[in-house]
Amino acid sequence: MSDHIRSNRSNPIPELPSLGSGLQLLExxxxxxxxxxxLVVDQVLTSQGSAYWxxxxxxxTTQPLARIAPDPRVLDRIQVARGFTPFQHYTLxxxxxxxxDEETTLLVVPAVDRFYRENDLRLDEGEALLVxxxxxxxxCGREHDIPxxxxxSRDDEFAAPVEASAATTIECQSTTQGPRFVADEFETLVYPASHGQLQTTLAFWHRILDARELLYEQASGPVAPSSPEVVVDGAN
Known part of the structure; x- marks a missing residue:
């Protein structure tokens, strides 16, 4: 195992992958x-910055994020924008x-390909918009040096440009010992699951973050004031 590969076997604090700058594809x-x-909550807490989602x-959704976060105030640092069509998403x-801004340390764009698959787009228009x-x-990643x-939404030919554009692909694999994050330069085992069964419930992930609280305290700073959600032509 190389020096870059990390494990929690000798460390009571569970490890999570650190996000480098540029596109980070989570599979x-x-x-x-x-x-x-x-990963979003961990990045916000360790960087003491804010995220734009x-x-x-x-x-x-607020409830799962609140259940995972060791401190619900961290949600004040995550600003969410929602679009409901390909063109609203593209505009955002x-x-x-x-x-x-200077406090932004993470951008989050889940299912980045989803809207561009819609049938009402012209031939090849969706693929062009996605690219x-x-x-x-x-x-954004290059100019601001942030992840x-x-x-x-799917691993297929249409979404191939997502993987091709990613600086790093992080895989979260299911094992009998627990979830394992794997990328080119690290392999992280989280907590072993009890009784040999994989546990990936929200309560499980909350325990992971809660056990990393010492790391967050070491990086502690003032909590940023709450930012309103941004909505484009729609309601939450």
């Missing part, structure tokens, strides 16, 4: 919300560079 076996929410498909991505969205996100955490 999950099964339901992505638990691992996605966990362009949501698709109801990934950014296009406006990101004007929303980012442009990925280019805009990559530019952009993305997922894709």
């Amino acid at each position: 999950v076996d099964g339901e992505p919300r638990g691992p996605l929410h966990t 362009v949501d698709t498909g109801g990934h950014a 991505i296009d406006e990101l560079r004007r929303e980012i 442009r969205v990925l280019a805009m996100l990559a530019r 952009i955490l993305v997922t894709r």
